[in-house]
Amino acid sequence: MSTSIFFEHLVQEDRVHRSIYTDPLIFELEMTHIFGGVWCYLAHESQLPRPDDYITAQLGLRPLIVVRDSGGKLRALFNRCTHRGARVCRETRGNARTFQCPYHGWTYFNSGKLRGVPWPEGYACDFSEGKYNLAQVPRVESYRGFIFGTLNADAPSLADYLGAARQPIDEWLDRNPGGRVVLAAANRLKFKGNWKLAYDNAADGYHVVFSHRSLLETENRHAADPTRGMSFYLGKPDEAPMYVQYFGRGHHFKDKRPNLERRPGALWEIEAAQPGMAAYEQLIRQKLGAKALRALDLAASEPVNINIFPNLSLLGNHIQVLQPLAVDETESVWYATAIVDEANELGGMADAVNAIRMRTQESFPNFGEVDDAANFEEIQKGLAACEDEWVYMHRGLGIPGRVKALPDGTLKAPATDEVFMREHMKEWQRLMTTRPNIQLSR
Amino acid sequence: MSYVDDRFYADIVAAFTGWQRPELAVTDVATRDECRRLLEWEARLLDEARYDDWLALYAEECVVWVPATERPGDPRREVTVFFDDRQRLQDRIFRLRTGKAWSQVPPSRTVRLVSNVEVFRAAGKMMVRSNLVLHEFRSGEMRTLAAWCAHRLSGGKIEAKQINLLERDQSLRNPSILL
Numbered sequence: 001m002s003t004s005i006f007f008e009h010l011v012q013e014d015r016v017h018r019s020i021y022t023d024p025l026i027f028e029l030e031m032t033h034i035f036g037g038v039w040c041y042l043a044h045e046s047q048l049p050r051p052d053d054y055i056t057a058q059l060g061l062r063p064l065i066v067v068r069d070s071g072g073k074l075r076a077l078f079n080r081c082t083h084r085g086a087r088v089c090r091e092t093r094g095n096a097r098t099f100q101c102p103y104h105g106w107t108y109f110n111s112g113k114l115r116g117v118p119w120p121e122g123y124a125c126d127f128s129e130g131k132y133n134l135a136q137v138p139r140v141e142s143y144r145g146f147i148f149g150t151l152n153a154d155a156p157s158l159a160d161y162l163g164a165a166r167q168p169i170d171e172w173l174d175r176n177p178g179g180r181v182v183l184a185a186a187n188r189l190k191f192k193g194n195w196k197l198a199y200d201n202a203a204d205g206y207h208v209v210f211s212h213r214s215l216l217e218t219e220n221r222h223a224a225d226p227t228r229g230m231s232f233y234l235g236k237p238d239e240a241p242m243y244v245q246y247f248g249r250g251h252h253f254k255d256k257r258p259n260l261e262r263r264p265g266a267l268w269e270i271e272a273a274q275p276g277m278a279a280y281e282q283l284i285r286q287k288l289g290a291k292a293l294r295a296l297d298l299a300a301s302e303p304v305n306i307n308i309f310p311n312l313s314l315l316g317n318h319i320q321v322l323q324p325l326a327v328d329e330t331e332s333v334w335y336a337t338a339i340v341d342e343a344n345e346l347g348g349m350a351d352a353v354n355a356i357r358m359r360t361q362e363s364f365p366n367f368g369e370v371d372d373a374a375n376f377e378e379i380q381k382g383l384a385a386c387e388d389e390w391v392y393m394h395r396g397l398g399i400p401g402r403v404k405a406l407p408d409g410t411l412k413a414p415a416t417d418e419v420f421m422r423e424h425m426k427e428w429q430r431l432m433t434t435r436p437n438i439q440l441s442r
Numbered sequence: 443m444s445y446v447d448d449r450f451y452a453d454i455v456a457a458f459t460g461w462q463r464p465e466l467a468v469t470d471v472a473t474r475d476e477c478r479r480l481l482e483w484e485a486r487l488l489d490e491a492r493y494d495d496w497l498a499l500y501a502e503e504c505v506v507w508v509p510a511t512e513r514p515g516d517p518r519r520e521v522t523v524f525f526d527d528r529q530r531l532q533d534r535i536f537r538l539r540t541g542k543a544w545s546q547v548p549p550s551r552t553v554r555l556v557s558n559v560e561v562f563r564a565a566g567k568m569m570v571r572s573n574l575v576l577h578e579f580r581s582g583e584m585r586t587l588a589a590w591c592a593h594r595l596s597g598g599k600i601e602a603k604q605i606n607l608l609e610r611d612q613s614l615r616n617p618s619i620l621l
Binding site: 359377 | 444446447448450451505510511515517518519520521522523524525526527529530533534536537538540542543544545547581611612613614615616617618
């Protein structure tokens, strides 16, 4: 069977084959066709504010050093000594002009260029040849602080790749002072399940009142009227103003903002109780008066899920990154974001906003994501039933008028529709049957 | 209403900084035994899911702080694994009791070992350092969490507890039990 017929069989109009979540060979192909073929999120610029700052990261399974080199250029170096293959950097972050491999002492500048090797007189070769420099991702670009990289020389520009998803990303940033955020540590989880189980879930409005039942009940246990948190999913979510939108290239968007009135304070009002909320709210109201509500909304969780295929989601105030570890194991990192208020738009209240915002961001990983992860693990276990081959994602399919094609080429559907999943699976299928033009630079 | 305010945070950050100094160590055997027994009893109540009894060990204004960074830092500036005041701890217990917290359906079985108890007296409060090894069995698998803990005690109650997991800045699998 040719590769394309094989993948046409695995991804059908209404369902996908279990093996795309369970087969180690398909996972191995994904590491080149998906995680080598498209722009993947690597790091946030706030992790690398100064020249020579670096973090270690992964592109698929490839170990990377993402660095702002001594000249200020962002690079993604393969963390793999050219000599014998050892990881040259074993720290998770730091500031370094050079990296020396601990095994035989080969040393590289943070541009990836080989600086020198011990006792070069023992070599007949010319080390000034580029072939001994560290390999690196040839294309690294930043979009408003989000650093992406791709190995695919034929990939479009990053801006084109993000396409229509740029608008919600811009809105997500521009609600914050100065239109930017910085990372503020992370809640890190891992689960024994395929990475796509989490990406399939990223805009899923169907699971919320079931998978997150305990969260919904907890958020509303004190409220006089049960309107806190994600309570807008109760009742008939498809009739609520929120919607799901498919942007193309595997990116999608769950926009829950239309459930709220467009006025300052509407977001703050539905935030569930968190440590320190009352005291800081009082402080902010005293200091800012009529402008307090805008500041308080910044402490509350923005009701959007902006999902950039294959590994990035902006959810609430989080930057969530999916890191595949194996066909059946995935890390899900929920980077918290803090605001920075250099122009003092918030009258000195940025620290107070952040003090609340840290607690509101801990809420979902602790009270929501753990239950999703438990369900992802149960899917992975369920899929061991090898004769029961199909996983369905046909909610909304074939109902006239339910999915609307907008003039800009995007698709829009009610909140619980699985159209976004069907569409990203089509894109996945396309990528798996297209050989990317993978290039390394040195 | 939460009693957590800027002063509360500042007090907690200060209380959990620089207290493990030899000159502050409490050598009195009876005091050390009292502290050790409290920690062992807490471990037992958590292992037996007696959450109301467990929470009764805590002062009215209390916190359980699990840092997510190599050094504890300031929880006002960065997220933690969790930083739970009394209401948040009650939320956690409430959630587990809904029967729909799927990460704990069925619940984990746990055994906690508390050891290496050292007692200090700092700023008029008892500060207790201990090591914790937590064995967790769920869904056919055994797991281990290890941490060093700091309890701040006053009037026989736990005012604040800091749990420094070995994996605090790494990914945790199903971190859904009460710690």
